[in-house]
Amino acid sequence: MSRIAIPDALAHNPYGFASQTHAIPIMAAAAGFSHAVYRDSGLSLREFEGARMRTAQINGCMICRDFRAARDAGAMFTVPGEPAQRSVINNGPAPAEEFYEAVARWRASPLFSERERLAIEFAERFAEQPQVLSQDEPFWARMHGVYADGEIVDLAHCVAAWIGLGRVAHVLGFDTVCLAMPQTEAAQ
Structure with a gap:
């Protein structure tokens, strides 16, 4: 239920109307x-999607939980008839659906690499415990063991968005x- 008035004719796109x-x-x-x-992140697509999905689960955003960058980002961030833009979807193979299903239980799942697991943990802690995260020296030692400073800044801004x-x-x-x-499907 929208918390602002949206005309019925535009109910298919409340964000666009706003x-x-x-x-x-x-x-x-x-x-x-x-x-x-979505255009400029240098993270691998799996790292990006793991952190994004964990954030979506914490936020409760239905759009974000249903979104799959490899499938959906092109439609959202390109203009028909124009050349394709640079995108995170070109940063490695797309995760399978089982990847997304395992994100909520990332600690126990064998599906994630060390970097993917750290990206998911970072997103979770950034969302739920930012003050604790900022002071957790063992966590930061693990992060710096596999992520360069620029990658950490990239991940932090993605999660913030x-x-x-x-x-x-x-x-x-x-x-x-x-x-x-696409608008025609959403309106049906």
Whole structure:
């Protein structure tokens, strides 16, 4: 249920309606941040998706839980008729569905590499315990053992975007419609 008034004719795209009618500069900046995350992250697609899915689970955002970057990012972040943009979806093989299903139980699942496991743990702790995470020296030693500083900054900004924008979508009730679907499908 949307927490702002959305005209019935635009119920298929509540986020789009809000971005064109309310807090327009802020919504544009949020879209730019989101696009930058999907376009410019240097993380492997599996690391990216593991951290993104764990954030989605914590946020409760239905759009984010159903989203699969390899399947959906192209439709969201490209303009028909224009050349494909650089994207995280080119950063390695797409995870299988069992990967997404295992993210909630990442500690016990054998499906994740050390880097993937650390990306998921980072996302979880960033979302739930940022003060504890910032002071956990053993965790940071593990992170620095496999991630370069630039990769850590990349991951932190990706998680920040997902936490903030996913919570906006969930709290305002914009996550009842998958934004990755083309408009014609969403309206049906």
